[in-house]
Amino acid sequence: MDSKVEPGVRYSKTHEWVRVEGAEAVVGISDYAQHKLSDIVFVDLPAAGRELKAGTACMVIESVKAAEEVFAPVSGTVSARNEALVKNPEIVNTDPFGKGWLVRVKLASPVEVDALMDAAAYTSYLATLGE
Amino acid sequence: MARAALQHEGIPVSFIPNTDADRAEMLAAIGAQSVADLFHDVPAEHRFPRLDLPAAASELEVLRELDALSRQNADCGAAPCFLGAGSYRHFIPSVVDYVISRSEFATAYTPYQPEISQGTLQAIFEYQSMIARLTGMEVSNASHYDGATATAEAVIMALNVAQGSRRRVVLSAGVHPHYREVVRTYTQGMRLEILGDDEDKRPAELARLCDATTGCVVVQNPDFFGRVVAPADLAALAKSVHACGALLVVAVNPVSLGLLTPPGEAGADIAVGEGQSLGNTMSFGGPYLGFFAFRREHVRKSSGRIAGQTVDGTGRRGFVFTLSTREQHIRREKATSNICTNQSLNALAAAAYLAALGPRGLARVAELCWHKAHYAASRVGAVPGFRVDGAEFFHEFAVSCPLAPAEINRRLFETHGIIGGYELGGDYPAAGFPARKDQMLFCCTEMNTRDEIDLLARALEEVTHA
Numbered sequence: 001m002d003s004k005v006e007p008g009v010r011y012s013k014t015h016e017w018v019r020v021e022g023a024e025a026v027v028g029i030s031d032y033a034q035h036k037l038s039d040i041v042f043v044d045l046p047a048a049g050r051e052l053k054a055g056t057a058c059m060v061i062e063s064v065k066a067a068e069e070v071f072a073p074v075s076g077t078v079s080a081r082n083e084a085l086v087k088n089p090e091i092v093n094t095d096p097f098g099k100g101w102l103v104r105v106k107l108a109s110p111v112e113v114d115a116l117m118d119a120a121a122y123t124s125y126l127a128t129l130g131e
Numbered sequence: 132m133a134r135a136a137l138q139h140e141g142i143p144v145s146f147i148p149n150t151d152a153d154r155a156e157m158l159a160a161i162g163a164q165s166v167a168d169l170f171h172d173v174p175a176e177h178r179f180p181r182l183d184l185p186a187a188a189s190e191l192e193v194l195r196e197l198d199a200l201s202r203q204n205a206d207c208g209a210a211p212c213f214l215g216a217g218s219y220r221h222f223i224p225s226v227v228d229y230v231i232s233r234s235e236f237a238t239a240y241t242p243y244q245p246e247i248s249q250g251t252l253q254a255i256f257e258y259q260s261m262i263a264r265l266t267g268m269e270v271s272n273a274s275h276y277d278g279a280t281a282t283a284e285a286v287i288m289a290l291n292v293a294q295g296s297r298r299r300v301v302l303s304a305g306v307h308p309h310y311r312e313v314v315r316t317y318t319q320g321m322r323l324e325i326l327g328d329d330e331d332k333r334p335a336e337l338a339r340l341c342d343a344t345t346g347c348v349v350v351q352n353p354d355f356f357g358r359v360v361a362p363a364d365l366a367a368l369a370k371s372v373h374a375c376g377a378l379l380v381v382a383v384n385p386v387s388l389g390l391l392t393p394p395g396e397a398g399a400d401i402a403v404g405e406g407q408s409l410g411n412t413m414s415f416g417g418p419y420l421g422f423f424a425f426r427r428e429h430v431r432k433s434s435g436r437i438a439g440q441t442v443d444g445t446g447r448r449g450f451v452f453t454l455s456t457r458e459q460h461i462r463r464e465k466a467t468s469n470i471c472t473n474q475s476l477n478a479l480a481a482a483a484y485l486a487a488l489g490p491r492g493l494a495r496v497a498e499l500c501w502h503k504a505h506y507a508a509s510r511v512g513a514v515p516g517f518r519v520d521g522a523e524f525f526h527e528f529a530v531s532c533p534l535a536p537a538e539i540n541r542r543l544f545e546t547h548g549i550i551g552g553y554e555l556g557g558d559y560p561a562a563g564f565p566a567r568k569d570q571m572l573f574c575c576t577e578m579n580t581r582d583e584i585d586l587l588a589r590a591l592e593e594v595t596h597a
Binding site: 042044046047050060062066067069 | 294296431456461462465
């Protein structure tokens with residue numbers, strides 16, 4: 001499988017990505033993750049205002065073959081959620097790094113982002129998974 | 132060990148199909164000397180305790196003994212019965228038993244390889260369609276164990292809709308006491324704040340308990356005392372509950388829906404209830420049928436199994452279990468519910484009953500219940516010392532009595548063979564419900580004849596003014 005790795009964002013080992021924009025971060029799942037899930041049918045977005053803790057499950061994505069947790073890659077408060085996914089969850093499949101973003105988070109601890117992989121490291125990481 | 136040796140040790144052998152050679156091989160494989168070795172962790176004196184049992188009886192003797200015992204029961208089929216309180220005696224057309232006795236259907240369980248059982252899935256789908264239509268809701272699940280578990284699942288679903296951020300549950304005292312108890316049992320350890328049922332509160336008072344931390348408000352209509360909440364009051368409650376961002380759960384008697392406004396029309400988010408009165412016998416309290424219907428927007432948070440209609444690769448209609456990702460065989464501890472089964476045979480009885488009656492038939496049953504109960508209330512209310520609760524009611528009504536309700540019931544049964552009403556004092560403590568201690572809840576369905584009702588009124592007069 002040839003997964004796209006977007007430059008300029010940070011990745012977690014559980015295949016979430018983070019794009020820092022000022023005091024906030026946009027969170028999504030990687031192209032690899034959406035491929036693995038296959039056709040996504042439902043995204044159970046967390047409510048705005050909810051506190052997320054890095055490394056803990058913050059929502060569920062359901063596809064035709066699985067229901068998987070999404071782990072918060074960073075800690076913070078949900079400031080916005082991608083409402084377009086309520087009606088059209090398949091956007092996560094078609095544009096995982098763009099229109100398929102999941103939530104915006106007001107960062108509680110911006111240094112957490114530094115601990116995540118950059119695009120090069122994530123590419124090597126995917127290689128170790130045999131993909 | 133040989134058969135004879137097993138027998139010698141008191142181990143029954145009649146139903147053990149493997150041979151002595153099989154047993155020897157198995158014992159050798161695990162390194163045991165004898166079958167007795169397998170029990171060596173159980174202290175010898177506890178292995179075969181002497182049981183104080185009578186000598187074995189023949190099948191005929193057992194039947195005679197059980198038959199004699201059963202004659203001591205007061206049979207609702209023979210004795211005039213005015214007992215309801217959540218379990219109701221209704222006429223069941225013969226076709227219901229015929230349908231559920233067919234060998235293709237005669238299993239109480241939901242299939243685990245469902246798609247090869249198209250008939251079972253279609254029957255569940257038909258049941259769901261009828262429940263959705265009856266309650267005025269968009270989706271129904273395949274059913275829960277009973278009204279109590281369905282109510283508890285509704286509370287959990289409402290908390291899941293709020294993603295666990297709301298911990299308050301407002302319960303009306305008018306919800307069946309057993310249902311409220313099961314809600315508390317199911318949710319213990321979830322650190323909820325369950326309140327509202329410490330005294331009799333009107334819908335507007337319940338609405339005042341609803342705040343930003345409230346997940347749901349649960350009411351019953353008709354309530355446990357038989358009282359009907361006016362559609363406008365229910366709609367107003369729904370509005371206030373929704374204004375708090377909470378859900379409204381309404382427990383309903385399905386037969387009453389032949390006459391009353393469906394909860395979906397009044398703004399309920401989840402409608403639940405006891406489906407026993409739809410084609411199922413009272414049968415000592417179970418197995419019963421919990422129905423569970425809700426608005427489509429919350430389908431991902433719903434509990435239980437859901438049968439869906441689809442088409443196969445060649446476009447033919449077929450049925451499947453759908454939205455299974457909510458369920459514990461897939462989601463494990465994150466499942467929306469720990470119930471992955473349903474009451475298939477009871478649900479089938481309900482579907483066969485509703486199909487046999489049709490909407491007009493059900494309306495007629497509901498009308499008969501209403502009229503007979505109101506006739507009974509007028510007769511009982513005219514007996515000196517008895518006072519009927521003045522509220523609007525469906526087929527049950529609370530009556531204040533001049534004597535202890537338990538004593539009245541004893542006399543009714545012993546002197547007239549009548550099964551009286553439900554004694555309300557046991558479920559409603561005097562602190563919050565001072566009037567209930569002396570009250571009895573009477574129920575009438577289409578099964579109660581005018582003669583029976585007249586007999587009840589005469590008997591009540593006799594047993595209280597003798």
